[in-house]
Amino acid sequence: MSVAVQTPQQREHATTIYERSRPGRRAFxxxxxxxxxxxLDELLPARLRRAAPPELPEVAEPEIVRHYxxxxxxxxxxxxxxxxxxxxxxxxxPKLHERVAALPGxxxxxxxxxxxRAQGALELMWNLERALSEIAGLPHVxxxxxxxxHGELAGVLLTRAYHADRGDERTLVxxxxxxxxxxxxxxxxxxxxxxxxxxxxxxxxxVEDLRRKADGRVACLMLTNPNTLGLFDxxxxxxxxxxxxxxxxxxxxxxxxxxxxxxxxxxDMGFDIVHFNLHKSFTQPHGxxxxxxxxxxxxxxxxxxxxxxxxxxxxxxxxxxFDLDHEGERSIGRLRGFQGNFGVFVRSYAYIRSxxxxxxxxxxxxxxxxxxxxxxxxxxxxxxPHLPAAFGERCMHEFVLSGAPMKxxxxxxxxxxxxxxxxxxxxxxTVYFPLLVEEALLVEPTETETRETLEAFADAVAEILREAAxxxxxxxxxxxxxxxxxxxxxxxxxxxxxxxxxxx
Amino acid sequence: xxxxxxxxxxxxxxxxxxxxxxxVDDLFAVIPEGVRLRRPLDLPEGMPEQDVYAHLAGLAAxxxxxxxxxxxxxxxxxxxxxxxxxxxxxxxxxFLTPYTPYQPEISQGxxxxxxxxxxxxxxxxxxxxxxxxxxxxxxxxxAAAYLAKLANGRRDVVVSRGVHPHSRETLGTLAPGYGxxxxxxxxxxxxxxxxxxxxxxxxxxAAVVLQQPNFLGAVEDLEPLVEVATAAGALVVCAxxxxxxxxxxxxxxxxxxxxxGEGQSLGNRLDYGGPSFGFFAATEEHIRRMPGRIAGETxxxxxxxxxxLTLQTREQxxxxxxxxxxxxxxQVLNALAxxxxxxxxxxxxxxxxxxxxxxxxxxARRTLAALPxxxxxxxxxxxxxxxxxxxxxxxAVVERCAAEGVNPGLPLGRVMPEHPDGLLVAxxxxxxxxxxxxxxxxxxxxxxxxxxxxLAGARA
Numbered sequence: 001m002s003v004a005v006q007t008p009q010q011r012e013h014a015t016t017i018y019e020r021s022r023p024g025r026r027a028f029x030x031x032x033x034x035x036x037x038x039x040l041d042e043l044l045p046a047r048l049r050r051a052a053p054p055e056l057p058e059v060a061e062p063e064i065v066r067h068y069x070x071x072x073x074x075x076x077x078x079x080x081x082x083x084x085x086x087x088x089x090x091x092x093x094p095k096l097h098e099r100v101a102a103l104p105g106x107x108x109x110x111x112x113x114x115x116x117r118a119q120g121a122l123e124l125m126w127n128l129e130r131a132l133s134e135i136a137g138l139p140h141v142x143x144x145x146x147x148x149x150h151g152e153l154a155g156v157l158l159t160r161a162y163h164a165d166r167g168d169e170r171t172l173v174x175x176x177x178x179x180x181x182x183x184x185x186x187x188x189x190x191x192x193x194x195x196x197x198x199x200x201x202x203x204x205x206x207v208e209d210l211r212r213k214a215d216g217r218v219a220c221l222m223l224t225n226p227n228t229l230g231l232f233d234x235x236x237x238x239x240x241x242x243x244x245x246x247x248x249x250x251x252x253x254x255x256x257x258x259x260x261x262x263x264x265x266x267x268d269m270g271f272d273i274v275h276f277n278l279h280k281s282f283t284q285p286h287g288x289x290x291x292x293x294x295x296x297x298x299x300x301x302x303x304x305x306x307x308x309x310x311x312x313x314x315x316x317x318x319x320x321x322f323d324l325d326h327e328g329e330r331s332i333g334r335l336r337g338f339q340g341n342f343g344v345f346v347r348s349y350a351y352i353r354s355x356x357x358x359x360x361x362x363x364x365x366x367x368x369x370x371x372x373x374x375x376x377x378x379x380x381x382x383x384x385p386h387l388p389a390a391f392g393e394r395c396m397h398e399f400v401l402s403g404a405p406m407k408x409x410x411x412x413x414x415x416x417x418x419x420x421x422x423x424x425x426x427x428x429x430t431v432y433f434p435l436l437v438e439e440a441l442l443v444e445p446t447e448t449e450t451r452e453t454l455e456a457f458a459d460a461v462a463e464i465l466r467e468a469a470x471x472x473x474x475x476x477x478x479x480x481x482x483x484x485x486x487x488x489x490x491x492x493x494x495x496x497x498x499x500x501x502x503x504x
Numbered sequence: 505x506x507x508x509x510x511x512x513x514x515x516x517x518x519x520x521x522x523x524x525x526x527x528v529d530d531l532f533a534v535i536p537e538g539v540r541l542r543r544p545l546d547l548p549e550g551m552p553e554q555d556v557y558a559h560l561a562g563l564a565a566x567x568x569x570x571x572x573x574x575x576x577x578x579x580x581x582x583x584x585x586x587x588x589x590x591x592x593x594x595x596x597x598x599f600l601t602p603y604t605p606y607q608p609e610i611s612q613g614x615x616x617x618x619x620x621x622x623x624x625x626x627x628x629x630x631x632x633x634x635x636x637x638x639x640x641x642x643x644x645x646x647a648a649a650y651l652a653k654l655a656n657g658r659r660d661v662v663v664s665r666g667v668h669p670h671s672r673e674t675l676g677t678l679a680p681g682y683g684x685x686x687x688x689x690x691x692x693x694x695x696x697x698x699x700x701x702x703x704x705x706x707x708x709x710a711a712v713v714l715q716q717p718n719f720l721g722a723v724e725d726l727e728p729l730v731e732v733a734t735a736a737g738a739l740v741v742c743a744x745x746x747x748x749x750x751x752x753x754x755x756x757x758x759x760x761x762x763x764x765g766e767g768q769s770l771g772n773r774l775d776y777g778g779p780s781f782g783f784f785a786a787t788e789e790h791i792r793r794m795p796g797r798i799a800g801e802t803x804x805x806x807x808x809x810x811x812x813l814t815l816q817t818r819e820q821x822x823x824x825x826x827x828x829x830x831x832x833x834x835q836v837l838n839a840l841a842x843x844x845x846x847x848x849x850x851x852x853x854x855x856x857x858x859x860x861x862x863x864x865x866x867x868a869r870r871t872l873a874a875l876p877x878x879x880x881x882x883x884x885x886x887x888x889x890x891x892x893x894x895x896x897x898x899x900a901v902v903e904r905c906a907a908e909g910v911n912p913g914l915p916l917g918r919v920m921p922e923h924p925d926g927l928l929v930a931x932x933x934x935x936x937x938x939x940x941x942x943x944x945x946x947x948x949x950x951x952x953x954x955x956x957x958x959l960a961g962a963r964a
Contacts (some may be wrong), residue, residue: 044887057846069593077601085603096553108562289636
């Protein structure tokens with residue numbers, strides 16, 4: 001009979017900042033009133049004013065710091081351990097980037113500062129655009145979108161504008177059944193209908209199915225290459241031909257670009273529009289769910305429709321000047337305010353300048369080497385029978401395992417394996433995606449992990465499977481050592497509590 | 505060995521052996537010849553860390569930031585003081601480097617932050633449900649119009665011309681995609697013209713979009729406008745500046761269905777326009793139509809209080825083409841800065857800050873409007889920002905002020921052609937009376953110089 005020992009975090013009951021509040025405590029000292037004190041009613045009529053202040057916490061600085069510090073200890077993070085989350089490219093976030101982003105010339109620059117007084121920022125954006133253009137193999141870039149899905153929306157709206165401009169009414173967008181959920185969601189938001197394209201037994205697009213479906217109603221095919229199974233589609237040239245022959249555009253979801261930087265370019269594959277995830281391939285820290293950025297690169301035929309403003313470079317007798325160009329008769333307009341997530345651009349630009357051409361290529365090579373090495377480690381006899389690779393022996397930057405045999409023979413599901421990995425100090429891989437693999441586990445180690453980390457992870461998986469063979473209840477009830485254990489998600493959704501109740 | 509990787513020669517040999525290939529190139533054999541890049545990328549060579557730092561510092565030095573001049577620029581983003589504890593907390597790796605909290609057992613910190621943030625936004629807006637953030641203000645306006653389409657399926661969005669130009673442009677980009685028309689309602693005396701709005705709103709109106717305070721800084725009397733919209737069965741969306749909400753009647757009390765806005769002034773740097781966050785709050789009935797992430801409270805198997813991402817069946821990763829939005833990555837770290845800032849300001853401080861801005865904005869407007877050749881563009885109540893009209897070419901006046909180290913604000917003509925003589929001036933707690941007096945001196949002389957110049961030109 002073992003005695004359950006609580007960790008310090010488990011002993012601590014979750015307390016919100018509102019529950020630490022006591023009337024009269026404060027952190028903020030306002031500046032002294034240095035202008036005449038006129039009656040409020042003269043400045044703002046009473047009927048426009050709020051009766052009672054918002055119920056915000058009343059706490060002093062030491063307590064705020066301790067509160068959020070306490071919360072931070074209840075979070076796993078990339079700087080603490082391995083994060084092989086498929087499709088998310090959890091690579092190291094270099095610390096230099098925080099320092100350069102915080103320089104006052106960047107951090108305190110107002111977005112409406114006249115371009116003549118923001119030349120450094122515009123040059124940085126221009127340089128980043130040029131670098132992304134070269135990596136994508138497409139001539140024109142807009143940095144404006146704020147996330148991958150935002151870039152997708154831009155891409156599909158550009159597609160819509162392109163067809164509309166030619167008087168071409170199209171209603172459908174094709175996505176493979178392995179696509180990220182953002183693809184179909186984007187398609188709907190852009191007013192198109194989604195049609196799924198089947199996946200062939202080798203994991204690529206089913207070219208015959210595509211041929212059948214690519215007709216005059218199709219506006220676009222959205223594709224990830226390598227795809228979400230971690231496989232490069234060997235038929236990409238033929239796929240591009242079919243799509244272009246149908247008069248449609250070919251869209252590249254850049255979530256998996258980390259596999260091919262400097263090795264193969266979406267533009268050379270025949271893609272018309274590409275989005276980048278600067279928070280994946282280009283090291284912007286994820287921040288627990290943002291901020292990121294999703295710049296797009298496009299071909300000449302799409303360029304007239306690109307969002308405004310555009311960064312432009314002008315050279316004359318006085319030298320080089322950068323400017324923001326708001327003109328564009330056929331532009332789709334804006335997708336957000338100002339110039340986009342500039343602070344993210346600073347970090348990604350620093351990364352590109354740190355690595356250079358050779359370094360980016362090497363990053364992709366090692367990402368693919370690491371993924372293949374981990375995939376090979378998963379072929380160990382104590383793992384592979386329970387958790388076989390879903391497609392072939394090789395992969396690009398990530399690979400999919402199927403937990404179906406594990407579920408059948410050991411009685412634990414992929415989610416149980418994932419929860420048990422938490423006790424071993426790992427963030428689990430992506431689970432139950434892609435949808436077409438039963439009990440899927442999508443593993444992406446990235447290039448910044450050491451070989452020892454990959455080996456230790458494989459050992460942990462083997463250990464969990466060995467444990468499960470003896471007693472599946474261990475994994476089924478995991479985790480044990482985390483700040484909280486399995487949570488009632490169904491209950492949370494049935495009667496949502498999404499804020500602290502106001503004080504009585 | 506490249507930067508940030510650890511592969512040694514020995515590692516490489518042994519890893520290739522286990523994989524069963526001779527070289528790294530073999531791993532890329534599947535890529536067809538025709539789509540391989542046969543040359544190095546045309547990019548500058550990599551650099552050591554200190555050289556990258558020097559290069560970036562050199563670029564930053566070529567910008568004139570709020571550090572280098574006294575700035576009265578606002579128009580959606582404001583030069584507020586960001587307290588030191590925010591940098592200290594948000595730079596902690598546990599907040600900076602995790603992914604979206606898909607594994608709640610090891611993400612309680614981030615999930616609880618979302619919950620606390622949602623509570624603060626709910627308090628400011630007077631609406632019961634908030635999501636965990638969107639990209640920014642204008643994109644939140646676009647998301648709110650999409651929610652209206654999901655809610656009532658109607659065709660038109662009527663947007664006040666007092667809504668930020670970037671929000672109106674964003675609506676104009678997104679709405680046609682999902683089949684909505686955008687119609688603009690005019691301003692009168694600096695605020696939305698209720699009579700004109702009534703003429704534009706009807707049975708086809710999905711939503712009426714307003715802004716509080718509006719783009720010209722004027723506090724809108726929302727009640728009659730909400731009435732017009734609600735009578736037609738349209739949803740009311742209000743884009744709000746969050747700090748003024750500390751003293752303005754909350755949208756939720758006035759019958760607004762969805763309150764959205766730009767969160768930059770809550771603890772976020774200017775960053776040349778981003779990253780910041782957009783907030784999104786709504787009435788209970790829209791909770792299952794909301795875009796983005798929402799954290800909810802629950803219990804674990806041992807009965808401990810905990811938090812999860814809830815109502816995920818709205819989201820793209822579950823619902824795919826039937827999702828309420830496509831958003832995946834939002835702006836959670838910026839929202840964390842927002843909730844820390846609100847905790848630091850606190851229940852009293854947030855009101856004190858808003859009242860300080862209210863008083864200084866009033867002082868500034870009176871002082872500047874008393875200058876020869878300068879008048880207030882409208883006389884509506886303002887909280888932090890106001891519009892002036894100059895009897896002199898605005899761009900030239902701004903240039904003269906900038907040369908003296910004072911940025912007087914935004915020439916309105918750049919974004920609202922109907923106000924070629926307009927100047928939009930913003931106040932924060934960082935602009936003291938001394939700064940305002942300095943602006944009055946510099947602006948007064950600049951206007952006078954331009955007027956005498958143009959008079960001389962007219963006489964010539």
